[in-house]
Amino acid sequence: MKNDSASIRDGILNGDRRIISRAITSVENGNERAYAIRSAIANHLGRAHVIGVTGPPGGGKSTLVSALIRTLRLRGQTVAVIAIDPSSPITGGAVLGDRIRMGSQQADEGVFIRSLASRGHLGGLARSTGDVIDVFDAAGFDTIIVETVGAGQSEVEITKFADTRLVICPPGLGDDIQAIKAGVLEIADAFVVTKADLPDANRTHRELESMLALRSNKSVVPPVLQLIATTGQGIEVLVEWLSSRAQRGTRHCSGGTQSVLKMLSQLISVDQYARLLGLELVTAAPGSATVRMQVIDQHMNFNDRCHGGAIFSLGDTALGLACNSYGTISSLIDGQLSIVSAVEKGEWLLAHAFEVSRTRKIGSYRVDITRMRDNSHVAGMHGTVYFLDKPNPALITPSVK
Ligand SMILES: Nc1nc2c(ncn2[C@@H]2O[C@H](COP(=O)(O)OP(=O)(O)OP(=O)(O)O)[C@@H](O)[C@H]2O)c(=O)[nH]1
Ligand SMILES: [Mg+2]
Incomplete structure (x- = not known):
């Protein structure tokens, strides 16, 4: 498989149409060879x-x-x-x-x-x-x-x-x-x-x-x-x-963005609580992440408005993804949320989390939560996170045989 993947990589890099075509079929089918192709081209x-x-x-x-x-x-x-x-x-x-x-x-x-x-x-x-x-x-x-x-x-x-x-x-x-x-x-x-x-x-x-x-x-x-x-x-x-x-090199500086997106998609896909709430990653870059949520029955409180806890969870998920975007584990140690507007059933909320400052151990993040309908402000969140110097185990990809 190793020589095989090296020759597939060379074929792709040389623009060999037949090899490109076969590589696409492999990644589309997600078969075993797909892993080999992904890692073979990762540096290109x-x-x-x-x-x-x-x-x-x-x-x-x-x-x-x-x-x-x-x-x-x-x-x-x-x-x-x-x-x-x-x-x-x-x-x-x-x-x-x-x-x-x-x-x-x-x-x-x-x-x-x-x-x-x-x-x-x-x-x-x-x-x-x-x-x-x-x-x-x-x-x-x-x-x-x-x-x-x-x-x-x-x-x-x-x-x-x-x-x-x-x-x-x-x-x-x-x-x-x-x-x-x-x-x-x-x-x-x-x-x-x-x-x-x-x-x-x-x-x-x-x-x-x-x-x-x-x-x-x-x-x-x-x-x-x-x-x-x-x-x-x-x-x-x-x-x-x-x-x-x-x-302007959107993708040059975001060659990293591309992989951050992939990494965070993987993280949110294994996050059972995010799944329970129906949270979806919209976009991401190093140190930032945007997550959306549609307010449905399961998010409603006794006053028939979106539960504050659901809004906190949305903000916390965006913040968590933003601070985990470097591939190492980090977690929230302190977070505050201020809600300025009640949210009705059916509305789409967007939480945009971004890094304000960062040292080796501690990061400060802000989250803006808005309505997608008109971009109006719903809530603001601030959080302090602690960075561990450990790679995130959820991101370890299966080894290539
Ligand atoms: N008058 C006019 N018709 C156009 C123009 N561009 C596309 N069309 C016509 O609109 C129809 C649909 O065009 P497509 O390009 O296939 O649209 P599409 O969005 O790719 O369609 P799907 O992939 O099937 O969703 C075709 O009959 C085109 O000829 C335009 O600039 N002017
Ligand atoms: Mg079309």
Whole structure:
């Protein structure tokens, strides 16, 4: 297996398409060879710019991806695309459509398009998507685009692997724009109004901007761009904006971020209490973590409001992940929570924990807890943690045979 994995690694690093393809199948199936591949390429990651494209079914994602491929290729970049097919591999509607739309580009050596079927198993899919991104990254693709249908939580799960998240918004979504607002507002780095040749495009653009203006945290306002992917009009502006982000090295400094995300996903997946409360990791970086929770029956107190203990647990989980993001164990020794606003059933809460200061043994962390709906402040938390100089046993990966 050792020589085998060394030759797979060399094949991937040399961009051998057949070996890349086989490696993807292995990591997708999560078989024994997947471990060998993961560890063989672990030191060759963090160079590519990973772009997540999400939005409603039929919204124009694949057409946009196709236009992006063309423009990036003209600029001399290589591009890999991962199209997540939410339907079964048998009906395969989206995959078939994508093959037709992106088909002509598959023959180009600088382009690699791969569909992954979700098979109704989100956790596994999110993990294998991260692994497939790593394979393409190790293979030297400059840009890796992940297309997912924004039909639920899956897009958030999968786009957390991206450095840049584009949320596409075709004209005339009507009330669906509210759904975008609730689900993916927090993750979008930019909104793209697709099909700008259609009559309602300007209205959709205005609605998105007014929705963004409502946010109380305006430190980074995601831009709203308009384009017609079928003709390529507006694509240059998007590509310029994307390349300005890539140059800033989102992923260079976050080669670490990528592995922190993986590590913390692993930690939260074995945290039984987090599972009981329905907590989900949204994003993470060294020293910070963002976790979300939807308030449901089991979180309610006797006044029919979200229990303070549930809010504390959400904040504590985000804080715990943030201070465990260095791979060693640390634990809370003191924590305070102030709740400023009652929370109703059905609301989504987001807890963003970040490091204020750190010495070898002691860290100070803050957590902002907000409503995802309008970014309003719900609670603030402060905690002091103690760092042990011991690797976290939950993070020890199975050995390669
Ligand atoms: N008028 C117009 N139609 C477009 C544009 N972009 C895409 N379309 C059409 O919209 C339809 C859906 O486009 P896709 O790119 O397949 O959309 P998608 O979001 O990838 O769809 P799924 O992957 O099936 O969810 C196709 O018929 C496209 O030709 C555009 O800029 N203008
Ligand atoms: Mg598509």
